[in-house]
Amino acid sequence: MSLLKSYRSIAGSEIIDEIETLAERLAGKSVVHVNSTKVGGGVAEILARMVPLLNELGINTRWEIVKGAQDFYNATKKFHNALHGAAQDITEADFKAYAETVEANASQIDLGSDFVFIHDPQPAALVKKREQFKNHWIWRCHIDLSHAAPLVWNYFKPLVSSYDACVISDPHFSQELPIPQTLIAPSIDPLSEKNRDLTKAEIDKVFSHLKIPRDKPLITQVSRFDRLKDPLGVIEAFEALGPRPGARLLLVGGSADDDPEGAIVYQEVMAKAKGNENIIILSLPPTSNLEINAIQRGSTIVVQKSLREGFGLTVSEALWKSKPVIAGAVGGIPQQVIHKHTGILVHSIEGTTYWMRQLLRNPDMAQKLGENGKEHVRNNFLLTRHLRDYLLLFLMTENPYSDFIRL
Numbered sequence: 001m002s003l004l005k006s007y008r009s010i011a012g013s014e015i016i017d018e019i020e021t022l023a024e025r026l027a028g029k030s031v032v033h034v035n036s037t038k039v040g041g042g043v044a045e046i047l048a049r050m051v052p053l054l055n056e057l058g059i060n061t062r063w064e065i066v067k068g069a070q071d072f073y074n075a076t077k078k079f080h081n082a083l084h085g086a087a088q089d090i091t092e093a094d095f096k097a098y099a100e101t102v103e104a105n106a107s108q109i110d111l112g113s114d115f116v117f118i119h120d121p122q123p124a125a126l127v128k129k130r131e132q133f134k135n136h137w138i139w140r141c142h143i144d145l146s147h148a149a150p151l152v153w154n155y156f157k158p159l160v161s162s163y164d165a166c167v168i169s170d171p172h173f174s175q176e177l178p179i180p181q182t183l184i185a186p187s188i189d190p191l192s193e194k195n196r197d198l199t200k201a202e203i204d205k206v207f208s209h210l211k212i213p214r215d216k217p218l219i220t221q222v223s224r225f226d227r228l229k230d231p232l233g234v235i236e237a238f239e240a241l242g243p244r245p246g247a248r249l250l251l252v253g254g255s256a257d258d259d260p261e262g263a264i265v266y267q268e269v270m271a272k273a274k275g276n277e278n279i280i281i282l283s284l285p286p287t288s289n290l291e292i293n294a295i296q297r298g299s300t301i302v303v304q305k306s307l308r309e310g311f312g313l314t315v316s317e318a319l320w321k322s323k324p325v326i327a328g329a330v331g332g333i334p335q336q337v338i339h340k341h342t343g344i345l346v347h348s349i350e351g352t353t354y355w356m357r358q359l360l361r362n363p364d365m366a367q368k369l370g371e372n373g374k375e376h377v378r379n380n381f382l383l384t385r386h387l388r389d390y391l392l393l394f395l396m397t398e399n400p401y402s403d404f405i406r407l
Contacts, residue, residue: 003056004384010190011384019384022391023057029394030060030113036076036122038065040254040286041224042186042313043119043142049189049383050390057391064109066123068101073260076122083121083156084228084308085147095155102126111135115394118163127162136397140167142186142310144331145175164397169311169332180400182393185335186311187386188320188377194289195320198297206294212280217247217300217360222292222317225253225265225283228308230328235272235279237305237352245360252282252295297321301359301366305352309333316381319343319373324366326355336381342373 008016031054035043047063054061068076075094082088102125111129116137118124130137139160145153145168157175160166166181168174174181188195207214219238223229231251238249251269254262266283273279284291296302302318302325309331316336318325325343327333337343344355359366 003053006191007382007384010378011382015384015388019057019388019391022388022395023059026391026394027058028060029115030062031115031117031394032062032064032109032111032113033117033119034064034066034109034123034126035119036066038063040259042311044286045189045192045194045313046186046383046386047119049192050387053383053387054390060113062110062113066102066105066109066126068097068105070260071097072101077260079121079152079156080143081228082149082152083143083145084310085144085149086228086308088149088152090151099125103128115397121156124156124159127159130162136394137163138165138167138393138397139163140184141173142169143173144170144308144310145173146170147308148175164400165393167393170335173310173331180396182396184386184389184393185332185381186313187381187383188313188316189383190320192289194293195317196293198290198294202290203294203298206291207298210282210291210295212250212282212295212298213248214298216278217245218250218298219247219301219303219356220250220252220295220299221303221305222252222296222314223304223306224259225262225269226259227261227265228306229253230305230307231265231269232272233307233349234303234305234352235269237303237349237356238279239276240349240353241356245357247278247300247356247360249279250282250295250299251280252284252292254284254286254288292317293321296323299323301326301356303352303356304328304333305346306330306333312336315343316377319370320377322367322370322374324359324369325373326352326359336376337373338376341369342376343369 033047038044051061051063075098078088078090106126106129114135119140120142161178167184169185221234273281296318302323304312304315304327306328311332315327327337329345329347337345339345346352
């Protein structure tokens, strides 16, 4: 069975047929995706599943990464945080390291494909080379730009304006740009190792191997160790529960190749949790997909208390597993969590504590939230919908002056 057809039973035949029809119009075209890492983070996870499907559909697709020294990654991490609205100390040396590194990468990456699909700020400046090619360029922003720091956005805005189109994850992220902006939400792959169905024995084996006790209800957050994911706030919210609910907190994180702050935040989290036997901190390799799947499925409540968030794929991952989710009402999370219907949205540490307590006390409510959440993800945030949207985007970019694309 082809990769695409294996999704029929989950996504439905109608969307699979539509994808195949769209792909016929793009047969023989080529695409190169460029980001900053192939390991760790939602962008890498999506591309790892998307690229094989595009190739199967007859669209020649490659995936390249920009590489740099530590000064480049330090600079781009600052840019990432600043575009999310966090205060950063950014210097001319940061912009210089960025510009020189991307310039060096431009000579190493083949940018001659029909569509050049650039993800996030790290490789954005590659667009300076587009005059050498007669092709189409798309910038895909996975960041919440609604509170972007002017210093950094003013640097990137002219670069973004040189693209043919900009893709954002939420309407609130849109900016004043001279190019079309398209809303495409990220997605999860229901057949990946991180999201496929697991047996009870598989779940039990992972918990046993990782030595995670199961004698109490488990409240879990799965995220990179990143200040914008607010792991310290999650610990404060849990500790405010007190001993009465009798729960445990599990913080599971890891690192990405392009995130130099992860190790520092991990140490802060370890120090914050020290002395509390009901808090477990796990740092797992970014390839621990089976382990993450089992942990989410074995948890009682899943938390994603982000302070800023582009989308937050861990929310859809947990909802797909029918788990009640408590999440920060930021970025693209409210697309996934409809308050009191598919999950719970919170605005504070106190609110997080309140809803932890409520869901521990009301398992029927928790179960209903999880059931609604799974269907919401099935209808809106699966890889097949994402693939269809990208095919439509390619056709739109190729036909910028057409009101209709005739299939």
